[in-house]
Amino acid sequence: MDLLTRISMHFEDNAKALQLSAEALSTPLAQATEKLTQTIQQGKKVLACGNGGSAADAQHFIAELVGRFERDRMPLAGIALNTDTSILTAVGNDYGFDDIFERQVRALGQTGDILVAISTSGHSPNVIKAIHTAHQKGLTVIALSGKGGGALNDILKPSDIHLCVPHNRTMRIQEIHILLLHIMCDGLDAVILGDN
Ligand SMILES: O=C(CO)[C@@H](O)[C@H](O)[C@H](O)[C@H](O)COP(=O)(O)O
Numbered sequence: 331m332d333l334l335t336r337i338s339m340h341f342e343d344n345a346k347a348l349q350l351s352a353e354a355l356s357t358p359l360a361q362a363t364e365k366l367t368q369t370i371q372q373g374k375k376v377l378a379c380g381n382g383g384s385a386a387d388a389q390h391f392i393a394e395l396v397g398r399f400e401r402d403r404m405p406l407a408g409i410a411l412n413t414d415t416s417i418l419t420a421v422g423n424d425y426g427f428d429d430i431f432e433r434q435v436r437a438l439g440q441t442g443d444i445l446v447a448i449s450t451s452g453h454s455p456n457v458i459k460a461i462h463t464a465h466q467k468g469l470t471v472i473a474l475s476g477k478g479g480g481a482l483n484d485i486l487k488p489s490d491i492h493l494c495v496p497h498n499r500t501m502r503i504q505e506i507h508i509l510l511l512h513i514m515c516d517g518l519d520a521v522i523l524g525d526n
């Protein structure tokens with residue numbers, strides 16, 4: 331396959347995946363946005379975690395809350411659990427990599443908070459463990475996944491929200507995850523600042 335064909339294939343596959351995601355995820359995405367908005371309005375906070383590209387997505391999303399999205403507003407409470415290298419290396423070194431998020435949920439999570447858990451496979455043990463602890467501490471989970479949802483299907487509760495991108499490639503799933511996170515930021519601001 332020549333390079334231009336390859337590029338064209340990516341654009342087409344992305345467009346198809348976007349269309350399928352719009353059909354499958356618009357309703358749960360609205361629920362997730364409403365849950366996020368209520369949580370912030372009640373003075374609660376958002377924790378977010380993921381590995382690799384999903385770590386970047388988690389911290390990107392939290393930066394939109396603490397900083398701003400498109401318009402000026404007050405800072406909103408959020409913490410990315412994959413950004414503090416001292417915590418990640420200490421907990422990873424002393425307890426194990428599977429505990430790097432779970433331990434922070436135990437330290438920081440409070441009843442009524444949200445955990446945004448991002449895993450394209452739905453199988454990353456440190457994300458799964460963080461979800462178990464979030465449940466124990468009374469947090470609601472908004473899970474972003476793909477590839478059928480993996481282990482998330484067995485551990486999420488009916489009160490959680492699962493945004494499972496209907497695709498099997500990590501890269502494509504990640505491309506849509508960032509769109510989902512941006513749509514939630516837009517919906518949140520529309521309530522807080524008014525529609526524009
Ligand atoms: O960004 C990419 C691939 O596009 C990678 O860094 C990817 O995020 C890593 O392999 C992650 O460890 C995958 O974990 P997960 O999404 O299955 O939970």
Ligand SMILES: [Zn+2]
Nearest residue numbers: 383500501504
């Ligand atoms: Zn990537």
